[in-house]
Amino acid sequence: MLPKLIKYILTETPQSQEIEIYGWVRTKRDMKNLVFVEVNDGSCFSNIQCTFDRGAGLNAQTEETLVSLTTGASVKINGKLIPSPASGQAVEVAAFALLVLGQAPAETTDDIQGYPLQKKRHSLEFLREIAHLRPRTNTFGAVARLRSHMSYAVHRYFKERDFQYLHTPIITAGDCEGAGAMFQVTTMEPQTIAKQFKAGALDGGIDWTKDFFGKKTFLTVSGQLEAETYAMALSRVYTFGPTFRAENSNTARHLAEFWMIEPEVAFAQLEDNMALAEDFLKNIINSVLEECAGDLAFFDAHVEKGLIDNLKQVANAKFLHITYTDAIKELEKAASANKGLFEFEPRWGCDLQSEHEKFLTEKMAGGPVIVTDYPKEIKAFYMKMNDDDKTVRAMDVLVPRLGEIIGGSQREDNLEKLCSRLTGMGMKPEDYWWYLDLRRYGTAPHAGFGLGFERLIQYVCGMQNIRDVIPFPRAVGHAEF
8 A cells, every 4th residue: 555645644633643654854953852854755845744752762773763864865754643833834743763765875975976955055057957856856846746737737627628638649741830940750870861962862862761751750849730630520639748849949948848738629710719728728827726825835935926916817817809910009109109128129020029928918918918810921831811811810828927828820721722821831732731631621610729838837836947847858958867
């Protein structure tokens, strides 16, 4: 039978019942006849205090073990659950037996490096260097629990609304975004590729028909196109899985590997898509506010002051809707009245920068904003054209403090227009023959959006660097662990 977790032990009524504690030592304080050992098992933010009373008579082995006990050691402690006289905790353990399951020596020797997580504040930069140990800190334990809960909340949300969960492929031959920032997958040996290149074979010197899949293949940047095929059969589907971007961006906002949430809905217009995105975002935020209070309080106190109030404001807000054209007018008006307000001057046709998004949410609207109907030149080929032939039925959900958090659109369901868009963007319609078949056979209006899961976690917990909300970050020059 599995040990009882500390999160449940802390809620029990203390009746001097015997109990076993399993976990890792966070702190040890030795005060004359009393030794206080705080233990955490990762199930919650709080530690449980185990008090060893020498005056009550500890056996020699326990005494000896206590002397050598260090932070980070894994332990099994036996004792009785009693009311705690200390403030801030309802119960503690009157301990009488201690077994060290795994040592964590504090001092560096010739054989082993000293345990790096001693009782002091460590920088987030340092903790990224020891990503295999950072889950044991308060910050990253809380991030991991929050991430786990939010993953569950995502699945729960879609399940309750009759969406089918779809596993889309990791390896793909197509570029969903048309941006070209993709990781290529190949089994061909480097020397074979070099030899073919010199021989002047196909496709820039390489004959990819000799590769494993018989063509160029890549790690996926999105599961959207595949999700559309199932939306055209099951009405409501969603994907939630890893995606990859080979962007050479070494910033606090970019990852090379991250998780995407992508619902696709048949018989839906842009307006339905906006309503779904708003409801989804509010639902996930509310689930964290209601079910992760302890961890969220930590982030509010130690990471971003006022975080909880900010999240409540978004969860209760009515999202403002504004077209891209009107948003640009607002930005141009502000830039004209305040010279130097923006580093990037706003103009019709430009992509909105982070500074523009923050102005729209924090200054103009004082809350979340959904911007719609972007110029077709700055959006993907699959977005439905508006009647003006200049803009597409796209939407971006912007939130204060962060900017864009969701991007989506109504999809182009007209075969002729979709082929024209592909050709106009220098893409080959024949590479998307199966995608075009969806418009040939039973085409229907449909829409969907994409949400980078790590960006959502960042927003909810207030962490500034996206590498701190994924267990093992992959970025330019970083593929450790």
